[in-house]
Amino acid sequence: MTAPPLQAKDYKSELKPIWCPGCGDFGVLQGLYRALASIGRPPHEVAFISGIGCSSRIPGYTTAYGFNTVHGRSLPIAQGVKLSNPELLVVVAGGDGDGFSIGGGHVPHAVRRNMDLTYLVMDNQVYGLTKGQLSPTSPKGLETVTSPLGSLEDPINPLLYMLAYGCGFVAQATPADMPGMAALIEDAIRYPGFSFVNIQSPCVTFGEEDQQLKAHKTKLKPLESLGHDPTDQLAAMDLARAYGTELYTGVFYKNPKPPPTYEALVKLRQAEQAKKARPRDRVLDAYLQK
Amino acid sequence: MTKQPVQQAPSVNFEAMTLKDAIDLAVLIEEEARDRYEELAAQLILHRTPAAANFFTKMVRIEELHRSQLLEQRRKQFGDQPVTVRREMIFDVEAPDYDEARMNMTQRQALEVALRSEQKAHKFFVSVLANVQNPEVRRLFEELCDEELEHQQLVKAEMAKLPPPGPHDHVDVGDGPAPQ
Ligand SMILES: Cc1ncc(C[n+]2csc(CCOP(=O)(O)OP(=O)(O)O)c2C)c(N)n1
Ligand code: SF4
Numbered sequence: 001m002t003a004p005p006l007q008a009k010d011y012k013s014e015l016k017p018i019w020c021p022g023c024g025d026f027g028v029l030q031g032l033y034r035a036l037a038s039i040g041r042p043p044h045e046v047a048f049i050s051g052i053g054c055s056s057r058i059p060g061y062t063t064a065y066g067f068n069t070v071h072g073r074s075l076p077i078a079q080g081v082k083l084s085n086p087e088l089l090v091v092v093a094g095g096d097g098d099g100f101s102i103g104g105g106h107v108p109h110a111v112r113r114n115m116d117l118t119y120l121v122m123d124n125q126v127y128g129l130t131k132g133q134l135s136p137t138s139p140k141g142l143e144t145v146t147s148p149l150g151s152l153e154d155p156i157n158p159l160l161y162m163l164a165y166g167c168g169f170v171a172q173a174t175p176a177d178m179p180g181m182a183a184l185i186e187d188a189i190r191y192p193g194f195s196f197v198n199i200q201s202p203c204v205t206f207g208e209e210d211q212q213l214k215a216h217k218t219k220l221k222p223l224e225s226l227g228h229d230p231t232d233q234l235a236a237m238d239l240a241r242a243y244g245t246e247l248y249t250g251v252f253y254k255n256p257k258p259p260p261t262y263e264a265l266v267k268l269r270q271a272e273q274a275k276k277a278r279p280r281d282r283v284l285d286a287y288l289q290k
Numbered sequence: 291m292t293k294q295p296v297q298q299a300p301s302v303n304f305e306a307m308t309l310k311d312a313i314d315l316a317v318l319i320e321e322e323a324r325d326r327y328e329e330l331a332a333q334l335i336l337h338r339t340p341a342a343a344n345f346f347t348k349m350v351r352i353e354e355l356h357r358s359q360l361l362e363q364r365r366k367q368f369g370d371q372p373v374t375v376r377r378e379m380i381f382d383v384e385a386p387d388y389d390e391a392r393m394n395m396t397q398r399q400a401l402e403v404a405l406r407s408e409q410k411a412h413k414f415f416v417s418v419l420a421n422v423q424n425p426e427v428r429r430l431f432e433e434l435c436d437e438e439l440e441h442q443q444l445v446k447a448e449m450a451k452l453p454p455p456g457p458h459d460h461v462d463v464g465d466g467p468a469p470q
């Protein structure tokens with residue numbers, strides 16, 4: 001008898017989220033459950049790896065394997081997990097601070113190594129968990145507890161960063177469009193290589209009024225409706241420049257010819273090396289220069 | 291009649307829908323709303339907002355009642371024939387959006403959430419009806435549409451019993467989770 005298809009609720013854990021009521025991360029979590037149900041891999045074949053932050057609490061709210069690691073270190077740990085068990089579906093989740101501030105140095109290397117990982121950043125333009133400090137995506141002029149007179153810095157542009165690093169799948173979503181967001185997460189997970197989704201997930205407690213879901217609903221522009229071709233990397237970069245002014249949703253770029261993943265190359269290398277390997281009872285000969 | 295775009299569930303073909311699938315979908319819509327109210331109630335209990343939490347808990351019972359009534363109708367007409375529609379086909383039809391909840395929200399604000407959700411569901415059934423041909427399915431959706439209007443009246447009647455809104459009702463003095 002075949003098992004009944006998996007449902008979104010099969011990925012929901014008993015733990016109740018402690019996020020502030022109204023937080024955008026609730027919608028992201030729901031979209032994630034649905035994307036996983038659609039993909040159909042059972043929870044024991046999935047692992048969530050996160051850093052530290054409100055958004056990084058995601059692993060605890062799923063029935064999959066999970067590791068709420070160290071602030072900014074989700075990507076190195078996720079790569080270790082994937083390399084030790086390439087069969088696992090590994091999803092990395094965290095915030096804009098976790099990913100682009102303290103963890104920013106890991107991002108280009110994770111992208112260029114190209115493991116089959118999906119990186120979901122819940123970009124709320126603020127440090128939510130530590131009570132509303134400036135984050136690397138905070139808009140210039142933003143008043144926070146660490147910038148009481150307004151931020152003097154330009155924000156980073158995560159979409160442009162990822163495209164410039166050579167990421168094969170770059171998309172943006174918002175829980176203001178739940179079906180669209182769930183479909184994008186699914187698409188990102190199905191992409192065979194490193195994929196990135198910047199999810200504009202509002203912080204209701206420390207975020208700006210014009211960054212809330214009600215505002216998203218009025219200003220979001222699906223890239224599909226603009227006739228954007230997601231295989232055109234330069235057009236993607238051009239559109240990505242509008243981060244912070246326009247709310248484009250959908251796939252900016254999807255490599256039509258995904259290169260082999262790092263884990264696939266490792267497997268090939270292992271197979272090549274295995275052919276040259278000495279028989280087990282001759283292994284020590286290498287040290288005896290025989 | 292002009293065809294309107296269906297607001298939700300793009301993967302559902304309403305034009306070719308059978309009565310069995312339509313009832314099953316209606317059951318799932320009530321189930322989704324019940325579960326969402328349960329989640330919102332849990333959030334507000336956690337964040338010490340008891341009046342709104344109690345109202346959402348009441349909504350859990352109401353949505354469950356609607357669900358069980360539809361399920362009963364389904365059992366009578368179709369017995370235990372397998373369900374072929376899936377909850378993943380619908381998104382927040384009658385369930386309040388997550389961003390409707392707020393720490394320290396008042397009972398009146400909670401009622402307003404329920405009202406907006408009933409209005410949203412009504413709009414959904416109206417948009418769906420524009421694409422439904424099967425007369426039995428039309429009748430079901432028309433009934434559900436009317437029920438949504440009745441529910442709106444019930445919520446409004448409840449609201450009328452409440453004291454008028456206070457000057458601090460919209461002050462959101464919440465704090466985030468404990469830092470790590
Ligand atoms: C090494 C280290 N430095 C700083 C912190 C404090 N800290 C915890 S979460 C956080 C920032 C969270 O912001 P973000 O990643 O955007 O997540 P959000 O809470 O907004 O979802 C900081 C600075 C920490 N836990 N560990
Ligand atoms: S502080 Fe902000 S990001 Fe954190 S749970 Fe609350 S609303 Fe969400």
Ligand SMILES: [Mg+2]
Pocket residue numbers: 053095096097122123124125126127128135
């Ligand atoms: Mg943040």
